[in-house]
Amino acid sequence: MNTLIGIMALVIVLLIAGRIINRIVSFSGRRAWLLIGGYLLLLVITVPLIYLVPEARKDVRRSEVVLQAERANNAFISAIQQGRLPPLEHMHELSSWSFRYGQPELKLRSFHWEERVQVLVKRNPSLGQEIRLTWYSTPYLLLEYPYDFTHLLALPEVELSDDTLIIRNLEMRMKKELIHFLSESHMHSFTGEDRRTYGPRVMWGQECLYLEVPEHLRIIASDVMNLIFVEE
């Protein structure tokens, strides 16, 4: 619907523009040439402008980024299978929280929890009355470009209420519009871009919530949360 209105407005604007241009042209060839030259000049000016614009992102070597992400994901999955903590160096640390908590028992409640997110719990003897949470993720990638959009994820609100740790996720964790500039199709054979592979293929990141708790804390989690106790 919006597009239709947009198109109609566009047509009206163009008719008016056309009439104005016609009036310029039929009155004097000279004025028309001013328009023609001015148009060219205006566009030539955009050339330096476009190189002065701060880059949206660096032109990174495609394969490196993808390979790294693959490695991170594989490491994550095998670690989870083995009940270990996955190597944190390859993961994005998205957020962290810490709370003072002295009670012997902790309930975990969640809203809009995604089952695919692992909850890794580690008993840390050095922690006295404190619990720490960190949210990690391996890269979410749009493969073609490649674009790491992990940072676009919305993170939950975490609050401690009485004996319950409430983790509220947004229903929609990420809703983002991304803009991609393609070069024209006749350029593709020279730039190596290929129209056909542009259904965006995504490499989904693996996420986990890393919970560090005191040694003898008992944790009761809701059903949806999949607790894994890690040793190392």
Next chain:
Amino acid sequence: MMYLTEPSLKRVIWNQYLFKMTALPGLFTSLILTQLAAFALSLDGTGGTSIGFDTITVRITHFSGDLIFYFTLMWAYIAGIMLTIRQYRNADFFFVTNRWTQHLSTIALLLTASLYAGIVTPLLGNLLRLVIYWSHPDNVMTAIAPRPGELLLNLLITTWYAALLSCFGYLTGMLAQLNRVFVILIPALIIGSVYVQDSGGILTAAIRFYAGETSILLLSVKAALTLAIVYPFTMLITSSLEVRR
């Protein structure tokens, strides 16, 4: 006693060229208008996809100068046709010309216009990127600026294509001047060969001949040869056309 002037072909072609450039700015302004239309239509994106997954939705919108490019090609074809209409051709004979100088000066005009189109089209694509970037600075995912080599390449390719299309338009228009039949025949052929989509389709093969080329040098050669064959052909078949109202 009036001395007869011996005409210089070069001089006449140049004067005819100047005449057309001053008299027909509409050729260029129509390009500007076409491009503005294409620009406006491109603002909505020239394609896009979304990916969704429960709690995650990403919508990717593509922007490219494709629409501007195709509109420009369309303009080039029509421009080639428009220059063959009687009114314009007859005007040449008010001054000094014969049929060869008329053709040659018109061809020079079309090539000039193609060059102009070749320059402004990629640059307008750049402007599109700038405008989109300025209005959505946070959403842009890819590099905005084309590599300088790419810009020049784009310029060159677009000029060739505009030159080719305007050449075919000129042929079309001239054929129509020869015989009204062609007015129906040529569009019918074009549309027909779109429907006959198998690999024997002449139109798709012709397009692939140029568009599938990966070497700019070869493309230039192909384009130049095409112009060097089609234009003289057009000139030959219409050399007996009379100056009629």
Next chain:
Amino acid sequence: MNVIECRQLSKSYLRKRALHQLTFSIRENTITGVIGRNGAGKTTLLKIIAGFYRPSSGEITVFSERPFNSMKVSQNMIYIDDQITLPTSLSLLDILHMAGRFYPNWDHDLAARMLDYFNLDPLQHLHHLSKGLRSTFLAIVGLAARCPLTIFDEPTTGMDAAIRKDFYRALLKEYLAHPRTILLSSHLLHELDDLLEDVLLIDRGELKLHLPVDELKEYAVAIIGDRELVEWVIASRTVYHRQQSGISRYAAIIRRDEDVLEEARQHGLEIAPVSPEDICVYLTNQTKGRIDDVFDRTES
């Protein structure tokens, strides 16, 4: 020297035979009127001379070259008619400048002064002008170009009488100051009497006569008087026209013949000259009777 040489020139279209076996030549630096009725073939002939049309058969040379596609002819010739359309974005001044580029003999001052005289605004555009002003402007261009061969095809269309007079005066002055070969087609022969040197009469695609105007003035005479007497005097001579304009006033127009004239005078008949325009009308007469007959018939 002959600027234009024409031998058995013919031009025909699908259904129509426009010109048939024309043979004539035009001498350098003369003003020739190309006279004929509408559709007689004047424009066709002039356009063949200008190199716009191609003859179907026969030969024609202009400046010793075949005019079609000839650069030499185009360079040294200008063709003015009332159908000329030029691109709308050009102003009158632009057109003058352009003409100056193409025609080496172009006199810009003359053109500018004439524009001023006829109250034409140089910054105006051709398609905004009325028909008369357009013809005026195009005529100015035709004169100022000073081409060795200048062709005017009905150049006075839309011009009022005063402007026509001015145009003829300008044409004459220019012709005298800078002689050139001029072809002027018009159906208003009576206005051109003093201007033309030669007349080329065309009727239904054929050349009827090609004579100097002076000879044309003497070409035919009218013998006027009592009908029977007139008819007897002229005997079996070719009569171009007969007219009864009173009870005893009957005119017969014949080719000038001294014997007949002598006889007519002896019998007291009146002898009157026939204007070139009239003789052209009679020679090209294709009507069935006269226009009066159409009305007479319906009355009874």
